[in-house]
Amino acid sequence: MKKFSYTIKDETGIHARPAGNLAKLAKGFAGTKITIEKGGRSVDVTKLMMLMGLGVKCGDTVTFTVDGPDEEAAAAAAEQFMQDNL
Amino acid sequence: MVKFSGKGVYGAVAVGRVSVFARQEAAVRRIHTDDPEHEIARVASAKETASEQLSAIYEKALKEVGETHAQIFEIHMMMLEDDDYNESIENNIRTQNVNAEYAVAVTADNFSAMFAAMDDAYMQARSADVRDISNRLIACLTGSSEGSASWGGKMIVCADDLAPSETVSLDKDRVMAFVTAFGSTNSHTAILARNMNIPAVIGAGEEFLAAVKDGDVLIVDGHTGELIIDPDEDTVREYLARQEDDARKKALLQELKGKPDVTADGREVKVYANIGGVDGIGAVLANDAGGIGLFRSEFLYLESTELPTEEQQFSAYKKVLESMAGKKVIIRTLDIGADKQIDYFGLEKEENPALGMRAVRICLTRPDIFRTQLRALYRASVYGELGIMFPMITSAEEVEKCLAACGQVRSELKADGIPFSENVELGIMIETPAAAVISDILAPMVDFFSVGTNDLTQYTLACDRQNPRIEAFVDTHHEAVLRLIEMSAENAHKHGAWIGICGELAADTSLTERFLRMGIDELSVSAPFVLPLRKKIRSLDLSAED
Numbered sequence: 001m002k003k004f005s006y007t008i009k010d011e012t013g014i015h016a017r018p019a020g021n022l023a024k025l026a027k028g029f030a031g032t033k034i035t036i037e038k039g040g041r042s043v044d045v046t047k048l049m050m051l052m053g054l055g056v057k058c059g060d061t062v063t064f065t066v067d068g069p070d071e072e073a074a075a076a077a078a079e080q081f082m083q084d085n086l
Numbered sequence: 087m088v089k090f091s092g093k094g095v096y097g098a099v100a101v102g103r104v105s106v107f108a109r110q111e112a113a114v115r116r117i118h119t120d121d122p123e124h125e126i127a128r129v130a131s132a133k134e135t136a137s138e139q140l141s142a143i144y145e146k147a148l149k150e151v152g153e154t155h156a157q158i159f160e161i162h163m164m165m166l167e168d169d170d171y172n173e174s175i176e177n178n179i180r181t182q183n184v185n186a187e188y189a190v191a192v193t194a195d196n197f198s199a200m201f202a203a204m205d206d207a208y209m210q211a212r213s214a215d216v217r218d219i220s221n222r223l224i225a226c227l228t229g230s231s232e233g234s235a236s237w238g239g240k241m242i243v244c245a246d247d248l249a250p251s252e253t254v255s256l257d258k259d260r261v262m263a264f265v266t267a268f269g270s271t272n273s274h275t276a277i278l279a280r281n282m283n284i285p286a287v288i289g290a291g292e293e294f295l296a297a298v299k300d301g302d303v304l305i306v307d308g309h310t311g312e313l314i315i316d317p318d319e320d321t322v323r324e325y326l327a328r329q330e331d332d333a334r335k336k337a338l339l340q341e342l343k344g345k346p347d348v349t350a351d352g353r354e355v356k357v358y359a360n361i362g363g364v365d366g367i368g369a370v371l372a373n374d375a376g377g378i379g380l381f382r383s384e385f386l387y388l389e390s391t392e393l394p395t396e397e398q399q400f401s402a403y404k405k406v407l408e409s410m411a412g413k414k415v416i417i418r419t420l421d422i423g424a425d426k427q428i429d430y431f432g433l434e435k436e437e438n439p440a441l442g443m444r445a446v447r448i449c450l451t452r453p454d455i456f457r458t459q460l461r462a463l464y465r466a467s468v469y470g471e472l473g474i475m476f477p478m479i480t481s482a483e484e485v486e487k488c489l490a491a492c493g494q495v496r497s498e499l500k501a502d503g504i505p506f507s508e509n510v511e512l513g514i515m516i517e518t519p520a521a522a523v524i525s526d527i528l529a530p531m532v533d534f535f536s537v538g539t540n541d542l543t544q545y546t547l548a549c550d551r552q553n554p555r556i557e558a559f560v561d562t563h564h565e566a567v568l569r570l571i572e573m574s575a576e577n578a579h580k581h582g583a584w585i586g587i588c589g590e591l592a593a594d595t596s597l598t599e600r601f602l603r604m605g606i607d608e609l610s611v612s613a614p615f616v617l618p619l620r621k622k623i624r625s626l627d628l629s630a631e632d
Contacts, residue, residue, distance in 0.1 A: 011401065015208055016215070020161040048161070049168045049197055052212060055204050058401075 002066045002075035010086045013057035018085050023048040025081055032068025034078055045078075087317050088297055092265065092290035094311040095276040099329045100242055100263035100285045101322060104302040104315075106295075107245035107252070114224060117185040125179045125186040129172075132186070132226035137163055139222065140251070147254045151278055158250050162219050171197060187227050194220030214269075218249035242304050246295055253278045263287075263306040265313060267295040287311050338617050343374045347620050349602065351629040356608035357619055358414065360588055364402050367409045369613035374620075377414035377471075379536065379610020380588040381406060383459065384422055392430055393455065399462035407470030416473035416536065416610075418515070419459055421445045440550065445478035450487050460495040467507035475513040475536055480520040485531050488514075513583075517541035522570035529581035535574055536610070539589025543567050562591060568600065575604045586610055595622040602628055 008014065014022070026034045026045040034045040038060055043050040045064075056062055064082075066075040119125050140163045147156035165171065171193060178189035198213035198220075243256060243264040253275045256264070263285040269275055279286035285308035298304065298315055305314040305325045314321060347357045358379030359370040370378060386394045386402055407415050422428055423444020436442035449456035463474055476488045492512060499506050516522050517538030525535065539562075544551045546567050549560045571587070578585040586608030591597060593611040595618065601609065602623070611619055 011405070012208060013206075016161050016212060017157055020157070020164050023164060044169075047168060047170050048164050049200075049216070050170055052209065053200050053204070055206055055209055057206065059397075 002071045003063060004075060004079055005061055005063045006079070006082045006086070007061045008056055008058050008086050011058050013060065014051065014054070014086060016052060019048055019051045021085070022078070022081060023051060025077060026074075029068070029070045029074040029077075032066060032070040032074045034074055035065045037063045037065065087321065088315045090290050090294040090297070090313040090315070092287040092294070092311045092313065094308040095286045095288055096280050096284060097309045098263075098283075098285040098332055099308065099325055100306045101317075101325050101329065102240055102242045102262045102304065104244050104298050104300060104304045105241040106298060106300055107243050107248065114187045114191040115185075116188045119179070119183055119185055122179045122183060125184075125189070126176055128186045128227060129175055129179075129190070129223075132223055133166060135226040136166060136219070136222045139226075140166070140219075143251050143254055147278075150254065150258065151282060155278060158215070159254075162215060162251065165215065166219050166223070187224050190220055190223050190227070214247070214249060214275075218251055221249070222251065242306055244295065244298050244304070246292075248275050250275055250278060253282075258282060258284070263308070265290050265294070265304075265306055267292050287313055335614070335617070338621065339372075339374070342617050342620050342624075345620065345624065347376065347623050349623055350625065350627040353602065353628055355602060355606070355623050356414075356586070357616055357623065358416075358586070358588075358608055358610040359613045359616055360610050361613070364405050366613065367406060371409070373613040373616040375613060375616045377416075378406065378410060379414075379416055379586055379608055381415060381417040383417055383420060387420060387422060387428055387431075393458070396458050396462045396465075399459060400465050403463055403466035403472075404469050407466055407472060410470055412471055414471045414473060416475055416511075416513070417463060418475050418477055419446065419463075420449055420455065421477040423448060440544065446476050446484060446488065447478065449476075449491075450484065453491065456491055457495060460492055461499070464492075464495055464499055464506040464510065465504060467510045468505050471509070472507065473511040473513060473534065475515055475534070477515045477538070478517060478541075479514040479528070480518045482524065482527050482531065485514060485528055488512075489531065515541075515588075516571075516574045516585075517545070517589075519546050519570060522574045525574040525577040526580070529577045529583045532583055534583050535578050535585040536608075537571050537574065537585065537587040537589060539567065539571075539587060539591035542570060542589065543591075546570060562594070563597065567591075568597075571601075571606075572604045575606055579605055584608065593619060595619060598622045599626055599628075602626060 023046050035042050036045050036051065036054065038054050038056055041054060043054055045051060064075065064078055066078065140159055144156055144159035147159055174193040174196065175189045178184060178192055179186060194216055198216040201209055201213035201216060204210055240260055240262050242262050245264070245266050247266050247268040248264065261284060264279065265286070266288045267290050269288040276286065276288055285306050287306055287308060290313055294313060302315055303317060305317050305321065307325070347355050349355070356376050358377040359373065359375035360380040361367065361370055361378060362382045363385040386399055403417060422431065423433065423439060423442060433443055463472065466472065479485055489512065496506065511533040513532050513534035513536055514521065514528060515538045516525065516535045521528060522542070540551060543560065543562060543564065547560060547564055549556050575585045584607040587601060587606055588610040592609040593615040598619065609619060
């Protein structure tokens with residue numbers, strides 16, 4: 001299991017577009033579960049609506065937990081995605 | 087003739103006939119089923135159809151509004167595949183023994199309620215996306231066709247609300263404008279309208295929708311959000327003239343966009359724009375201004391019920407600087423008091439507010455407020471070319487205090503290791519006769535002057551701006567005011583400072599030549615005046631004798 005935290009720098013936070021792209025990325029690692037946690041609530045990143053419903057805003061710190069056979073690569077990809085887009 | 091109003095989202099005028107957007111919304115009824123698996127299979131096949139429709143819409147949007155804005159339909163497709171959404175539909179069918187349509191409608195209600203309850207306007211607007219995909223799914227289930235606007239020929243589409251997919255599906259060649267009773271300026275529908283260059287007014291209210299019918303003549307003013315049903319001839323003529331005016335401006339833009347602000351004999355003048363909030367940036371860029379000569383920071387204070395925090399201010403200033411991408415942005419520090427009052431400042435009522443506690447006087451009396459703003463400004467300074475100017479200066483002592491406050495903030499930031507730009511220009515407004523008269527003393531202290539002609543006129547001529555009865559006595563071209571400006575320009579240049587004009591007089595093209603002959607370096611005007619002013623400047627030849 002891999003874990004990392006990230007603080008959102010993008011002004012609009014995880015809005016529809018990045019949420020969609022993040023969900024797409026997570027779906028690419030079938031068998032590996034990526035969850036995102038904010039303020040005690042955690043959701044599966046592939047679940048787009050829940051992810052958007054988390055309401056992650058600029059300045060929020062979120063924690064990713066990646067678990068599964070592909071966890072190394074998936075965690076690296078998710079972290080890269082966050083840095084590039086959010 | 088009946089008038090309504092909403093929020094204009096794309097500045098243009100349309101005069102035409104109404105077509106009310108009829109959505110064949112099948113009323114969803116709850117029907118008991120003994121064969122839930124059959125209903126689930128129906129959902130699966132409807133989803134396939136909906137998905138195909140969405141990908142066709144995505145392709146259309148890709149061509150018409152570009153990838154960034156088309157992506158919402160890709161997200162719609164993903165929402166349609168969302169596990170929780172689909173599980174909820176299935177669960178409803180299985181546990182309640184209901185028909186597919188009903189299960190979709192209930193699920194849509196739940197998910198859109200989740201978004202609507204979020205404390206973020208952007209996310210609230212997403213509840214419309216859930217409704218959009220759900221209505222599509224229901225339409226596919228019932229086999230009803232998509233909503234459409236029926237009037238033949240060019241039309242103004244009026245609807246309660248338009249889903250993004252419906253907006254893009256409209257035939258651009260036939261739609262002159264659209265008006266919705268509901269919806270927010272944040273919605274994708276509003277964003278799409280802007281990108282499709284269609285005049286649009288949203289949030290016109292239920293009463294508007296109740297009042298229009300197919301074939302009505304309607305005026306839509308996307309600038310002001312005004313709507314006029316069944317206008318009389320004079321009004322139609324007036325708006326057609328405005329439409330022509332818009333067309334002329336557009337032509338002017340085509341002709342002058344990207345051209346330098348240089349007189350015929352080669353003198354360069356900076357033409358900047360004045361704005362009163364972050365949402366004005368669009369107009370600044372659309373009118374091709376060379377920078378922002380006056381960014382009024384009051385909106386931050388006026389829109390809030392308490393003092394805006396350093397973070398809130400920082401984020402607004404950063405946004406402006408970033409959007410202007412290296413072009414000059416001059417932000418004026420807090421200028422409230424007089425005609426702009428804010429309750430939470432707790433300012434006492436004054437006999438004579440124009441001569442009272444306002445602008446820099448508040449800042450120097452309440453250093454905490456001033457410091458917060460200056461910190462936010464300096465922190466944002468690394469994102470572009472920032473200038474800071476102080477309003478209502480009357481003495482060298484005030485300027486010294488302002489500069490000292492800036493110095494204090496810079497050393498605080500340095501001590502905390504927070505980056506800021508070393509090239510922030512500091513300037514003052516010349517808007518009191520006192521400042522103009524001692525401009526020789528003030529000029530060596532600052533990088534620039536910016537003349538606020540409205541206040542300068544009011545104070546010089548002893549004429550209250552707010553008093554309509556004395557309008558006849560306000561001569562905006564009064565020689566006294568012009569001489570004060572000329573004097574300030576001479577003194578500025580003598581001491582290596584530059585001088586601009588950011589008041590209304592800057593846009594008065596009958597004075598442009600005189601200003602340039604005085605040596606004014608910059609003129610800052612409301613965005614719509616940028617290009618007419620550019621045209622005027624390019625026509626002037628200062629090498630000729632007066």
